[in-house]
Amino acid sequence: MTLPRADIKFFSQLAEPFTGEALFDCLADTVFFIKNQRGEYVVVNQTLVARCGRRNKLELLGRRADQVFPSPFGTSYRAQDERVLRGGGVIRNQLELHFYTTGGRGWCLTNKLPLYNHAGKVAGLVGISRDLQAVNEGSEDYSSIARVVGYMQTRFEEPLRVRDLAKTAGLSPFQLEQRLRKIFQLTAGQLIQKIRMDHAVERLLSTDEAIAEIGLRCGYSDQSAFTRQFRKASGLSPLEYRRTFAAENKSSKLPAPSSREHPSRNLQLLS
Numbered sequence: 001m002t003l004p005r006a007d008i009k010f011f012s013q014l015a016e017p018f019t020g021e022a023l024f025d026c027l028a029d030t031v032f033f034i035k036n037q038r039g040e041y042v043v044v045n046q047t048l049v050a051r052c053g054r055r056n057k058l059e060l061l062g063r064r065a066d067q068v069f070p071s072p073f074g075t076s077y078r079a080q081d082e083r084v085l086r087g088g089g090v091i092r093n094q095l096e097l098h099f100y101t102t103g104g105r106g107w108c109l110t111n112k113l114p115l116y117n118h119a120g121k122v123a124g125l126v127g128i129s130r131d132l133q134a135v136n137e138g139s140e141d142y143s144s145i146a147r148v149v150g151y152m153q154t155r156f157e158e159p160l161r162v163r164d165l166a167k168t169a170g171l172s173p174f175q176l177e178q179r180l181r182k183i184f185q186l187t188a189g190q191l192i193q194k195i196r197m198d199h200a201v202e203r204l205l206s207t208d209e210a211i212a213e214i215g216l217r218c219g220y221s222d223q224s225a226f227t228r229q230f231r232k233a234s235g236l237s238p239l240e241y242r243r244t245f246a247a248e249n250k251s252s253k254l255p256a257p258s259s260r261e262h263p264s265r266n267l268q269l270l271s
Contacts, residue, residue: 019043029131031108034115036124039064039081072244073099076235080112084125088114095190096129097197097234099245107132107194109185132185145169145179149191156195157219162188192219197233200226204242211238 011018024032024045031051034043041060049057052068060068065077083089091112098106112127136142142149148169152160165188166176180188196218203214215226215238230238 031129034126072236072240084112084114085122088122135183141183152192152195157217160192204238205245
């Protein structure tokens with residue numbers, strides 16, 4: 001977006017380049033970062049520092065995601081950065097499952113946008129990951145869609161279409177989407193994905209079922225579709241997730257994640 005002449009003059013008068021860092025330092029539920037063309041952090045907010053278990057921002061600046069986070073998470077975050085930096089792609093409101101150092105998990109919505117230089121080439125990226133907030137199930141808004149949410153939670157292994165879900169709620173598809181966005185911050189499709197992934201994670205950790213069987217039980221047509229969606233949400237394949245967490249979980253070194261756990265209660269691994 002090209003700034004109007006008056007805005008260019010305004011920003012040129014500022015003592016320091018405006019990055020939004022101080023503003024995002026005030027948001028405990030949002031991770032904020034700017035990275036250069038090499039994928040190194042040049043601006044981070046305090047939330048990211050805390051969730052990485054670091055003492056100050058200097059411990060992150062100048063480092064890439066794969067140098068900050070343990071494998072396989074760092075490698076996955078780095079690959080995501082590369083897609084934005086090399087192709088100029090945009091990530092908007094991508095529902096992602098992030099993992100905590102305590103063994104829990106939490107969902108967030110991630111946005112990453114390329115930053116361009118005067119020559120029109122990608123010079124870096126800016127991104128935020130915002131925690132999904134706990135839902136007040138006692139609210140009047142929630143009561144209006146409680147029936148359809150319950151249907152999703154008990155029939156997630158079946159094909160679920162928005163028009164059918166809307167009919168269950170006595171709403172139009174547009175009305176259903178609007179209410180889900182207001183209450184969950186998610187589209188109907190994202191909420192279905194979240195429910196399915198929560199169940200898949202539980203099965204991967206607590207059972208020895210084959211990956212393909214878990215995928216079918218969670219509503220995916222085949223193992224390939226399940227793996228593709230799981231990797232998009234978590235950065236790992238189902239098998240990588242099981243190998244990373246299941247052994248420790250069974251030996252009680254890593255607590256089994258709870259889908260009811262709120263993001264702000266644990267340290268979170270974020271890109």
